[in-house]
Amino acid sequence: MIIVLRLLSPGSGPVSRQLRHAWSCYSTTALAEPSTPSVKTAIPGPKSDALRKDLDIIQNTDLVQFFVDYDRSVGNYIVDVDGNVLLDLFTQIASIPLGYNHPRIMKALTDPANLSQFANRPALGMFPPAEFGKNLSETLLSVAPPGLNQVQTMACGACSIENALKGAFMAYRRRERGGSPPTQQEIDTCLKNTPPGCPKLSVLSFNNAFHGRTMGALALTHTKWAHKLDFPSPDWPIASFPYLKYPLEEFVEENKAEETRCLAEVEDKIASAKRSGQPVACVAVEPMQCEGGDHYASPQFFQGLQDICQKNGIAFLLDEVQTGAGATGKFWLHEHFHLRDPPNLVTFAKKMLTGGFYYTPDMRPTEGGRIFNTWIGDPSKVVLLKAVLDVIRDESLLEKTKDTGNYMLKTLMEAQSQYPNVLSRARGLGSLAAVDFPDGTSRDKMVNKLRSQGVHVGACGTSTMRLRATLTLERKHVDVFADRLHAALRDM
Amino acid sequence: MIIVLRLLSPGSGPVSRQLRHAWSCYSTTALAEPSTPSVKTAIPGPKSDALRKDLDIIQNTDLVQFFVDYDRSVGNYIVDVDGNVLLDLFTQIASIPLGYNHPRIMKALTDPANLSQFANRPALGMFPPAEFGKNLSETLLSVAPPGLNQVQTMACGACSIENALKGAFMAYRRRERGGSPPTQQEIDTCLKNTPPGCPKLSVLSFNNAFHGRTMGALALTHTKWAHKLDFPSPDWPIASFPYLKYPLEEFVEENKAEETRCLAEVEDKIASAKRSGQPVACVAVEPMQCEGGDHYASPQFFQGLQDICQKNGIAFLLDEVQTGAGATGKFWLHEHFHLRDPPNLVTFAKKMLTGGFYYTPDMRPTEGGRIFNTWIGDPSKVVLLKAVLDVIRDESLLEKTKDTGNYMLKTLMEAQSQYPNVLSRARGLGSLAAVDFPDGTSRDKMVNKLRSQGVHVGACGTSTMRLRATLTLERKHVDVFADRLHAALRDM
Known part of the structure; x- marks a missing residue:
């Protein structure tokens, strides 16, 4: 306090x-968290509408849902400018770790010892703050995925992917050179965007994947046309991501066959990329496809992917931007996979407050200035991350997230068995949960209905309702959600 | 206080x-700013060396120059962890607008009314803070380049370029479609990275340009091999940027011919790109090439570029990441060019504290979710920008920057006429100044010599010393620089 x-x-x-x-x-x-949602107006309400009209004069606001009173939002409840109080199960596209205005974040912000980190944003790669190495050790390294001990901060998720890919490209070419330095021809041609300096290499990604919206990250993204249309892109290979049937225990053989098919396709695409003169240097995959529709695959699938990468000398990148930071009850989703070796690259952002990536030593640049820009992240975000990690440890939030997540999944399962014509494929892990609707229209109807009853949820894929809670969500919040969900289902 | x-x-x-x-x-x-530099150890000193050794365990630190005590750095003086006090004429690669720990920044940071903007980073495109539109109006729009009234925030310089290019691509394709909606084939193919959905379009850039290090921005960057080698790149056209001879008044005809040659090359490249089936949708250019070696061109050159763009229906993008925010005595460097029409896209970052870009209405997306990511910038940076802009206005820093810049240029000119075998091509505009050395070795020697005497400067291009002062630099600071410069020159 x-x-x-x-x-x-x-x-x-x-x-x-x-x-x-x-x-x-x-x-x-x-302020204490409200005990219940409270909806006073349509959402967006008149004040949101007016603010949007103003903002729309200077930028496209088609995706603005409502304006928020962040001063009055507390914990798991978001308060809009019209005074509507919503239980937030979307949390700024899965990017709020502890809820709004968490006292420990406030404490970090108002601690005079931290002030200069907020006031003076450094060029981190040249003039880091005295305490930067120590802060990285106490934060990012303290939660590094098992086996990874190299880390690079970045400003956002897309930049994290872009720069992680560079690690993979450099490693690939270093191995091809067999220890020789780059040739003069490589040095000359790279400045002109042409081979051999800018080699014809590719990255394999998956149908329905989302990895960001800068050119390299966008070439790995295959979700909605709005993300992609009109933007030139390298023509890199895309393999199928498994589409599992639920409940999993009833479709063991079918799902296994589906994953085997997808792995075979990955091998095919890698082979044909090599033949076509644009070999795959990296396989990039989300441990669970989020934007694409909350698609899970089994640990065996990811183990198989890693095997293929290792067999072909290809970097294995796990994009944990939406799934990391404790969201699944383990700190990283891929810890559920029991991989034989650590992945080569693990990207993060969102609930980590800073972007960045972990990497194996062989992905580390051997020359200076290869992974670099002016800011390369923001040490003030690392200060806030410290507070977040302290709370996760002090309050055992991984365990709690696992428990609350199980309770949420049970809630979805029960609703699904009661309304089998409306809900299907209920699935989840910790704070990540989802259920499918017959189509996008009924899904959207449910999202709006829930919102009008004070529960704010998200959507993804074509017909999926997506829940993205904070790590501080409790069973009592799930009960509020369950109550509103059943009311809405009865009504549909 | x-x-x-x-x-x-x-x-x-x-x-x-x-x-x-x-x-x-x-x-x-x-704390008051020191009146003079003070150097106690070699730089980097023993404490910097020890911290670097620690940090190097977890990431490549080849470019780290020294570790900084940001608590003790004040105004135009940076203090390293070994207690060395340096006049800072490099300012975190030109990204500190007012100097270190400026009281008005501190005031904004400690104002309780701003706290929630630092504590709760929103998904700006969906759930903006109540005050966001007003804050944008009072900050970014209040200093918008003449004629531009659309603005989008972004997290960093590279993302700003990447997303500005998207504006250009969409505008180009919209015009080609002549008002028709995208076809189903376009929608289907874009998800697979192939034409016509992902069209074969290109962006023309210039030799020695620097625009960032994500894939799209990097395709426009042609500075050092370390930035580019091993990274696949679209093979987009590159034209020559003028290389002017100094003093300008002695080489009027030669420089005019050089600029005419470069403009003709731009036209040729645009024509041949069209013939090759990869037409140019955008010309991207820095109003002064910074990383590439502080290369200026005349207003007539940029007017000519805009003419070519307009004639060909191509967007004209001015990258003001390093040159904006008042650095030249006008808020944007391109205001010196007296362009007939506003440029279509103007990118910013660094001293603006937030990334982003301004754009003409025809560059504005007509659908939602086209220019988008989770964070799309950070409203807390806009809060700090407000403080910066208030100080710029209250203290007439544009005028002062112009005056101090003239004084700095005079200083460089005088040194150059005294040491014509060492210094050449002295040039500058406001807080941006540069002078060339016979080669990179002698330039580096000077940079190190100045640092050991308490003046911290930068380098760019192959043999250029680059000065990037804050907007609060005064003549007294230039005198300190001049004193150390002459001592070093006598010594060389």
């Missing part, structure tokens, strides 16, 4: 007003 | 220690 007092030097402002500010802040951080 | 007091609730920590913290913060923000 923190009180921030601002005392201004004489003449620079009325102290009493500053104290009121300070106290209003104090009361925000001390 | 701000005092932050942290009063903890009973039991959560010793108040006296917190008060000491608070006062140490207070004394930092109140």
Whole structure:
């Protein structure tokens, strides 16, 4: 519990007003989470509509859903500008780890010892802050996926993918050179975008994958046309991602066959890319496809993928941007896979507050300035991440997320067995949960219905409702969701 | 002048220690800038070396120059962990607008009214904060390049370029479609990275250009092999950027001929790209090439470029990541060009604290979710930008930057006329200044010599010394630089 007092030097402002500010802040951080949602207007309400009209003058706002009063949002409840209080099971596209205005984040923000990290954003690759190495060790390295001890911060998810791919490309070419330095011809041609300096290499990705929206990341993304249309792209190979039938225990053989088919396709695509003169340097895959429709595959599938990569001397990249940071009850989703070796590259962002990637030593650049830009991330986000990780440990949030997740999945299963014509393929892991609808229209109807009853959920794929809770969600929140879900189902 | 007091609730920590913290913060923000540099050790010193050895265990640190004590850095002086106090004329690769720990930035950071913007990073494209539109109007739009009234925030410079290019690609294809919606074939093929959905379009860039290091931005970058080698790239056209002879007034005809030659080359490349089936949708250019070696061109050159773009129906993108935010005495460098029409796209980052781009209405996406990612920037950076812009206005920093810049250029000119065998092509505009050396070795020697005497400068191109001051640099700082420069020149 923190009180921030601002005392201004004489003449620079009325102290009493500053104290009121300070106290209003104090009361925000001390606010308790609401016990229940409360919806007063249509959503978006009139104030959201007015703000959107203003913002639309300067940028396209077609995807804006409502404007938020972040001062009044607390824990798992988001409050919009019209005063509607919603249980948030979408959490800024899965990017809020602990809920809104968490006191430990507030404490980190108002700690004078942290101020200069927020005030002076450095060029991290040239002039890092004194404490940067220590901060990385205490944060990112302390939760590194088993076996990985190299880490690079980045500003966002897409940049993390782009730069992780560079690690894979460099490693591939280093091996091809067999220890020789680059030739003069390579050095000259790379400045002109042409081989051999800019080699014809490719990255294999999967149908329905989403990895970001910069050119390299977008070439691995195959979700919606709005993400891709009109943008030139390298023509890199795409393999099928398994589409599993649920309940899994009833379709063991079918699902195994499906995964075998997909793995065979991966091998085929790698072979034909090699033949066509654009060999695959990296296989990039989400441990669970999120935007594409919450598609899981078995540990055996991912073990098989890693085998194929190792057999072909190809880097294995797991994109944990949406699935990491404890979302599944383990810190990284791929820890559920029991891989024989660590993946070569693991990207993160969202709930980690900073982007970046972990990597094996062979992916590490051997020259300076290869993975680099002005900011390469933001140390102030690492300061906030420290607070998040402390809370995860202090409050055993991985265990709690596992428990709450099981409870959520049970809730979805029960609803599904009660409404088998509406709900199917209920699935989930920790704070990630999903269920399918017969079509996009009925899914959207449910999303809107839930929102009007005070529960804010997301959508993905063509007909999937996606739940993305914080790590602080509890059974009582799931009960609120269950209550509204059943009311909506009865009504549909 | 701000005092932050942290009063903890009973039991959560010793108040006296917190008060000491608070006062140490207070004394930092109140610290006066040193009057002169002070160098105590070699740079990097022993503490920097030790920290680097630690950090190198987890990532490549070849480009780390020294570790910084950001708590003790003030204004135009950076303080390293070994206690060396340097006049900073490189400013985190040109990304610090007002100097270190500026009191107005500190004030914005410690204002309780801003806290929730730092604590809750939103998915800006879906759930913007109540005040976001107003904040954009008061910040980014208030300094928009003349004629531009659309703006999009982004997380970093490279993402800004990548997404600005998308605006150009969409506009190009919209025009080709003549108002028709995309075909089903386009929608289907774009998900597979192939034409017509992912069309064969290109972007024309220039020799020695630098626009960033994600795949699309990197295809426009042609500076050093370390930026490019081993990374696959679209083979997009590259034209020559003018190489001007100095002093400009002595080479009027030669320089005009050089610029005419380059413009003709641009036209040729555009024509041949069209013939080869990969037409140019956008010309991307820095208003002054920074990383490539501080290469200027005349207003007439840029006017000519815009003419060519307009004649060919091609978007004209000015990358002001390093040159904007008042660096040249005008808010944007291209305001010096007196273009007939506004450029279609203007990208920014660095001293703007947030990335992003301005654009003309025809570059605006007509569908939602086209320019989008989870964060699309960070509203907390806009809060800090507000403080920066307020100071720029309150303290007339554009005018002062112009004056100090003229004084700096005069200093370089005088040194150059005294040491014509060492220095050449002295040039500059506001806080951006540069001078060339006979070769990279002598340039590097000077950079190191200056640093050992307490002046921290940068390098760019093959043999250029680059100065990138804050907007708060004064003549007295230039005098310190001049003194050290002359001492070093005498010594060389």
